[in-house]
Amino acid sequence: MNLDAHIPAGALETKWQRYKSTLPLVSPANKRRFKIIVVGSGLAGSSAAATLAELGYAVECFCFQDSPRRAHSIAAQGGINAARNYQGDGDSVFRLFYDTVKGGDFRAREANVYRLAEISGAIIDQCVAQGVPFAREYGGMLANRSFGGAQVSRTFYARGQTGQQLLLGAYGALARQIALGKVTMHARHEMLDLIVVAGRARGIVVRDLVSGTLRSCCADAVVLATGGYANVFFLSTNAMGCNVTATYRAHKRGAGFANPCFTQIHPTCIPVSGEHQAKLTLMSESLRNDGRVWVPTKKGDRRAPHEIPEAERDYYLERRYPAFGNLSPRDIASRAALQVCNDGYGVGRSGMGVYLDFAEAMQRLGQDVIEQRYGNLFSMYEEITGEDPYRTPMRIFPAAHYTMGGLWVDYNLMSNLDGLFVIGEANFSDHGANRLGASALMQGLADGYFVLPYTIGQYLAAAPVLDKSAAEKTAAQTQQECQQSIAALLNIKGKRSVDYFHRRLGKIMWDNCGMARSAASLQQALQAIPQLQEEFQRDLRVPGGGASLNQSLEKAGRVADFLDFAQLMCRDALAREESCGGHFRTEYQTAEGEAQRNDAEFTHVSVWQHRAAGEPQLHREPLQFSHVALAQRSYK
Amino acid sequence: MNFKLHVWRQRDAQDKGRMVKYAVREIGAEVSFLEMLDLLNEELTEAGEEPIAFDHDCREGICGACSLVIDGVAHGPGRGVTTCQLMMRNFRDGADIFVEPWRGRAFPIVKDLVVDRSAFDRIIEAGGYVSCNTGSAPDANVTPIAKQDADLAMDAAQCIGCGACAAACKNSSAMLFVAAKVGHLHLLPQGRVENQTRVGNMVKAMDAQGFGACTNQQECEAVCPKEISVNFIAQLNRNYVRALLDV
Ligand SMILES: Cc1cc2nc3c(=O)[nH]c(=O)nc-3n(C[C@H](O)[C@H](O)[C@H](O)COP(=O)(O)OP(=O)(O)OC[C@H]3O[C@@H](n4cnc5c(N)ncnc54)[C@H](O)[C@@H]3O)c2cc1C
Ligand code: FES
Numbered sequence: 039m040n041l042d043a044h045i046p047a048g049a050l051e052t053k054w055q056r057y058k059s060t061l062p063l064v065s066p067a068n069k070r071r072f073k074i075i076v077v078g079s080g081l082a083g084s085s086a087a088a089t090l091a092e093l094g095y096a097v098e099c100f101c102f103q104d105s106p107r108r109a110h111s112i113a114a115q116g117g118i119n120a121a122r123n124y125q126g127d128g129d130s131v132f133r134l135f136y137d138t139v140k141g142g143d144f145r146a147r148e149a150n151v152y153r154l155a156e157i158s159g160a161i162i163d164q165c166v167a168q169g170v171p172f173a174r175e176y177g178g179m180l181a182n183r184s185f186g187g188a189q190v191s192r193t194f195y196a197r198g199q200t201g202q203q204l205l206l207g208a209y210g211a212l213a214r215q216i217a218l219g220k221v222t223m224h225a226r227h228e229m230l231d232l233i234v235v236a237g238r239a240r241g242i243v244v245r246d247l248v249s250g251t252l253r254s255c256c257a258d259a260v261v262l263a264t265g266g267y268a269n270v271f272f273l274s275t276n277a278m279g280c281n282v283t284a285t286y287r288a289h290k291r292g293a294g295f296a297n298p299c300f301t302q303i304h305p306t307c308i309p310v311s312g313e314h315q316a317k318l319t320l321m322s323e324s325l326r327n328d329g330r331v332w333v334p335t336k337k338g339d340r341r342a343p344h345e346i347p348e349a350e351r352d353y354y355l356e357r358r359y360p361a362f363g364n365l366s367p368r369d370i371a372s373r374a375a376l377q378v379c380n381d382g383y384g385v386g387r388s389g390m391g392v393y394l395d396f397a398e399a400m401q402r403l404g405q406d407v408i409e410q411r412y413g414n415l416f417s418m419y420e421e422i423t424g425e426d427p428y429r430t431p432m433r434i435f436p437a438a439h440y441t442m443g444g445l446w447v448d449y450n451l452m453s454n455l456d457g458l459f460v461i462g463e464a465n466f467s468d469h470g471a472n473r474l475g476a477s478a479l480m481q482g483l484a485d486g487y488f489v490l491p492y493t494i495g496q497y498l499a500a501a502p503v504l505d506k507s508a509a510e511k512t513a514a515q516t517q518q519e520c521q522q523s524i525a526a527l528l529n530i531k532g533k534r535s536v537d538y539f540h541r542r543l544g545k546i547m548w549d550n551c552g553m554a555r556s557a558a559s560l561q562q563a564l565q566a567i568p569q570l571q572e573e574f575q576r577d578l579r580v581p582g583g584g585a586s587l588n589q590s591l592e593k594a595g596r597v598a599d600f601l602d603f604a605q606l607m608c609r610d611a612l613a614r615e616e617s618c619g620g621h622f623r624t625e626y627q628t629a630e631g632e633a634q635r636n637d638a639e640f641t642h643v644s645v646w647q648h649r650a651a652g653e654p655q656l657h658r659e660p661l662q663f664s665h666v667a668l669a670q671r672s673y674k
Numbered sequence: 675m676n677f678k679l680h681v682w683r684q685r686d687a688q689d690k691g692r693m694v695k696y697a698v699r700e701i702g703a704e705v706s707f708l709e710m711l712d713l714l715n716e717e718l719t720e721a722g723e724e725p726i727a728f729d730h731d732c733r734e735g736i737c738g739a740c741s742l743v744i745d746g747v748a749h750g751p752g753r754g755v756t757t758c759q760l761m762m763r764n765f766r767d768g769a770d771i772f773v774e775p776w777r778g779r780a781f782p783i784v785k786d787l788v789v790d791r792s793a794f795d796r797i798i799e800a801g802g803y804v805s806c807n808t809g810s811a812p813d814a815n816v817t818p819i820a821k822q823d824a825d826l827a828m829d830a831a832q833c834i835g836c837g838a839c840a841a842a843c844k845n846s847s848a849m850l851f852v853a854a855k856v857g858h859l860h861l862l863p864q865g866r867v868e869n870q871t872r873v874g875n876m877v878k879a880m881d882a883q884g885f886g887a888c889t890n891q892q893e894c895e896a897v898c899p900k901e902i903s904v905n906f907i908a909q910l911n912r913n914y915v916r917a918l919l920d921v
Contacts, residue, residue: 089808104729105795107835108737124815160811167811169804169865171827171858178818197828202736206831210803217799225792248784277731314705316712317733418734421752421759424704487808535719537712581724586686587785589727590719 039294039647041659044448045149050665054153058492062499069094072498073257075242077229077284079106079212081205081479082462083263085486088211091220093491098255099212099221100244102228102279102592107209110265110277111482114201115322115415117183117193118479120158125182129190131155138477139666141187141367142442142470143619143635145297145643148665149449150467157484162194164487168207172196183411185475186323187367187673193476198322198414204479208486228592230520232260232288232458233513238501239288239458240509243517245524247592250585252520254513258504259457259494262288263486266441266463268301270600270607271552272544274438275307275320281596282603285445285464293453294645294657296446296466298603299611302473302620303553304439305371308422308432309391318437319422321394322415323475326364328399328408329432331355331371333392337382343393343431354378362673369472369620369633370673372436376553377631379435386433395431436553440478442469442620443610446645446659450493451485454645457501459494461485466643471619524584527594532577536593539574543567543597543604551608556624560612564605571601606646606654613656616640628670637668675701675767679714681726682774683786691783693772703763707750708733708740710762711773728787735759735899738834741841742787743774748838748897756836756899776841780848780884791837793883794851800879801872802855804864817863827861830854832900839894845886849907850894852876856913857906873910874917 046057064072072095076087079101087099101109121134134155139146162180166172172194173181182191196203215221226247233241233254241256267282268274289295306321332351339346354374356363366374375392378384385391400408405428409416416427423433444466451459451467462482469477550563574597582588617626617633618640626634643659676699684691698714705713708730715725731739740757744750752760765771773787781789831854839850856873859865865872888907895904 085808092807103731103737103739104791105738105835107795107798108731108739110732110737112737112834113732113734122814159814160809162814163811164806164808166814166817167804167806167864169827169859169862171824171831171862172814173828174819174821174824176821178820179815196831199736199832202834203828203831210798211808213795213799214803214805216795223795225795277737278733279731311704312702314702314709314713316706316709319734417754418759421755421761424761424763491808533720535716537716579719579722581719581722587727587788590725 039454039645039657041294041446041454041645041657042448043147043659044450045147046449050148050152053149054156061492061496064495064499066094070096072096073098074259074261074494075100075255075257076261076263077242078109078263078265078462078464079209080109080111080263080265080462081201081208081482082464082486083109084205084208084212085483086261086263086461086490087221088208088215089487089491090494091215097215097221098224098257100224100227100229102226102247104225106212106223106225107206109205110280111205111479112202113277114479115198115320116185116324117195117200117476118161118204119185119192119476120162120194120480121155121192122159122162124180125191127190129192133190134158134192136666137188138468138474139470140671141474142472143633143671144470144637144641144663144666144668145618145661146468146470147661148663153489154468154481154484157488158480160488161480161483165204165207168210170196170203170207183324184327184365186326186365186371187474195324198412201479204483208483229264229284230287230595231516232291233509233516234291234455235505235509235512238456240504241513243513243520248587250588252517254517256504256506256509256513258498258501259459261459261461261490262445262464263462264464266444267603268438268441270543270604271438271547272540273310273315273318273548275304275318278317281599283596283599285460286599286603288445288458290648291455292648293455293458294446294647295443295606296643296645297443297610298607298646299551299614299621300442300471300619301438302368302440302442303372303436305368305375305436306394306434307437308419309386309388309435319418320437320439321419321432321434323368325394325412325415328403328411329364329394329396330398331364331392331394333378333383333385343395352383359673366673367472367474372553373622375436391433391435393431394434396427397431400428438548438552440473442466442471442473446643450496451490452493452497457497459490461490471621524591524595527578527591527598528580528584530575530578530580532579534577534579536578536580536590536597539570539578540593540597540600542570543600546570547604551611554622554624555611557612560608563608567601567605567608574598574601609654610644610646613644614640635670641668675703675762675765677701677765677768678770680770680772683726684783686785687782701762703761705762706758707744707760707762708758726787727785730758733758736834738836741776741789741836741838743776743841745772748776748842749899754899754901756834776837778840778846780840780846781837793885794835794837794848796883797848797852797876797879798855801868801875804859805868819862823861827858830858830861830902830906833902834900836899838897838899840885842893842897843886844891844893845889847888848880848885849888849910850898850902850904852880853906853910854902856910860909860913869913870917873913877914
């Protein structure tokens with residue numbers, strides 16, 4: 039497997055600018071003749087599809103929701119980072135770069151991260167020009183807030199609905215291109231497979247979710263912007279439809295999957311309330327700007343929070359990490375919460391929760407200010423739990439949230455398969471072993487607006503012309519295989535629903551490959567999952583047929599892929615014998631219980647190659663650090 | 675808690691459809707309305723029946739996918755919430771609950787409780803954006819925007835495009851949806867430039883998609899999960915008159 043990252047030569051600070059100006063161009067007249075498929079209409083997909091169309095390419099865009107505007111990006115709450123230093127608090131491109139590399143526990147590529155930080159400012163410009171109503175100060179200038187893992191205020195936001203506003207901006211740009219006839223949009227379509235001809239991505243097979251019809255779509259290049267796979271845990275903060283199908287099926291066709299075990303558990307979610315639950319709700323990390331996290335100092339203290347005097351509260355984040363306190367990075371805050379709960383200090387009925395308390399902030403700033411900053415989050419909390427967070431502290435607990443791993447891509451965002459580009463959460467590129475808050479929106483839009491539209495031109499300028507008849511032959515073959523796997527799912531005719539299996543898989547993954555992992559737990563999962571998979575293949579029931587809207591069938595296909603993929607995740611976690619970022623192996627920790635990296639052996643990206651028979655094969659892309667010294671991450 | 679559900683079942687767009695009764699038992703008060711349907715669907719599946727199809731995704735009131743008429747009200751009895759945010763504690767134990775899809779000429783039924791809302795996308799395609807290509811933007815702080823304008827724009831921009839407004843309107847008018855988008859962009863200097871053409875084109879698209887005229891019933895505001903104000907409709911009307919005079 040060729041894992042050359044194609045990082046251009048030259049100084050880190052000028053690499054991207056220089057490289058961009060030397061990329062071969064495609065003439066405007068020729069662009070029209072190139073067809074590009076974009077799968078996904080979240081921030082990454084919408085921004086890419088719109089920009090590619092503006093440049094003159096013929097674009098076809100697909101999403102499984104009924105409208106591109108409903109992609110999961112819509113749910114992002116807290117904000118988007120950019121190194122603008124509008125607050126004059128000492129921010130810079132280098133500082134954002136540094137924070138991101140350090141936040142990722144030194145497992146990301148320096149060149150990619152620097153480019154991301156460099157582009158970040160232009161994203162804000164673009165969004166403001168589109169009419170994104172970011173929060174403003176009284177003087178009319180843009181407002182900022184802080185997020186975990188940073189000591190500057192660089193996060194731009196639109197109340198608690200930043201993702202929504204950014205996506206509506208990108209969706210607007212996309213809608214404009216649809217109206218101009220430059221983008222053909224296919225909502226309620228699901229990609230089921232990648233068409234690969236002679237080592238090149240040449241199209242996809244999709245299922246029209248309303249009619250059930252399968253169709254192949256050939257193109258000069260395929261862009262996957264299909265989001266993350268946190269739903270492998272069943273319960274997560276992701277939307278119900280988020281899945282690994284597009285990327286995993288591309289993986290089965292030859293694309294390397296990088297760092298699948300790097301998953302992020304978010305510290306501030308509403309605790310699980312029962313078996314019936316279908317998903318978990320995030321309470322934006324921005325709440326940690328003003329909320330203080332604590333548990334009682336006595337084990338099993340069942341008093342109501344207001345009855346617990348100040349002296350009997352342990353503000354454990356402030357105590358353990360005085361420099362960053364409540365704004366410690368996510369992996370650290372999540373693990374600390376799990377630890378206090380496992381030690382018996384947790385609160386709430388299940389004991390699996392900690393307090394996030396606004397009393398002090400309300401005294402300092404007044405309820406008005408808190409309401410302005412977090413009003414919608416507070417009312418969301420109240421609707422779900424029936425408790426009023428203005429009066430009683432919120433109860434929070436970590437939940438699966440984001441996946442740093444994804445398909446491997448080079449500096450051009452192209453996978454090891456020629457012509458297959460991967461952007462947004464679906465790729466592995468910029469966040470290393472842990473993503474900082476407000477950086478996913480930044481990365482999705484950087485990829486879609488400002489990176490891919492340039493780098494894809496270089497590929498198209500040099501790629502051989504699409505051999506239509508060869509592509510169509512492979513397409514027919516691939517489509518037939520999809521048809522067969524659908525028939526197979528419908529024909530099991532067992533007794534159990536898809537959700538039944540998904541819930542069980544989620545539990546195996548959460549218990550054994552979640553916030554803390556060990557060789558023993560991972561091996562256990564690697565035994566349990568194949569058994570579950572075997573049961574799935576024997577006892578699944580998918581009512582209805584394949585020739586109409588069938589939501590059970592859609593879920594069945596996704597869960598079938600999760601069952602396969604979960605094993606890859608465990609394998610990866612097992613192979614990485616160190617702790618770093620969101621990947622915490624209990625065998626590898628310091629005396630104080632912090633993650634212990636093993637730089638000598640694991641300063642690399644782990645890239646897995648699928649093999650039709652036998653176990654997947656591990657390849658490594660070594661990482662070099664020349665601008666940031668590898669150090670133990672400290673937020674003390 | 676126990677409930678008697680009466681759910682609209684319709685095989686496909688051609689089918690006539692009918693209400694079907696289901697009993698659901700032992701539902702906790704902290705269970706959400708959609709989780710209750712999940713539980714029912716799991717039972718149906720294991721009994722070999724087709725589960726009830728309904729649209730949903732984020733389950734936290736932001737994607738705009740969920741879309742049920744519950745006891746005759748779009749998004750049900752809660753105020754300022756979507757169907758997915760509705761908890762069973764809002765219902766009386768033992769109650770009969772009627773569950774139907776959005777109704778309206780512009781929202782044809784796809785299956786059971788799922789409708790086709792692509793008409794909304796076509797209205798946005800007619801002009802619900804600022805025409806600026808990627809890369810052509812000046813520095814974000816070059817144009818100051820008064821905080822109250824930005825805040826008001828955000829009030830309108832919160833629209834999740836669920837379609838409850840049109841589903842609740844006896845004329846099936848999409849005025850609140852259009853007004854929210856126009857209002858949001860009109861309040862910002864970046865959006866104001868194209869205001870006249872935007873208003874004309876979006877209203878025309880709304881008519882072409884089969885939505886009715888607004889006769890000021892204000893049902894839309896009452897069901898809007900984001901509580902978007904009908905004042906934006908008044909503003910749209912003023913803008914529309916100006917657009918007409920201009921043409
Ligand atoms: C609750 C929540 C809050 C968040 N808050 C923040 C925040 O404040 N700041 C921040 O930076 N990040 C935040 N994140 C993370 C961020 O929202 C996501 O990482 C990001 O939006 C992903 O964007 P994307 O474009 O890569 O993918 P998505 O938005 O997930 O879009 C995926 C697209 O792919 C399509 N798709 C997927 N599979 C298929 C298929 N097989 N066939 C066809 N189409 C398919 C979907 O239809 C969809 O259009 C948050 C995440 C969550 C869950
Ligand atoms: S499911 Fe997203 S708004 Fe209800």
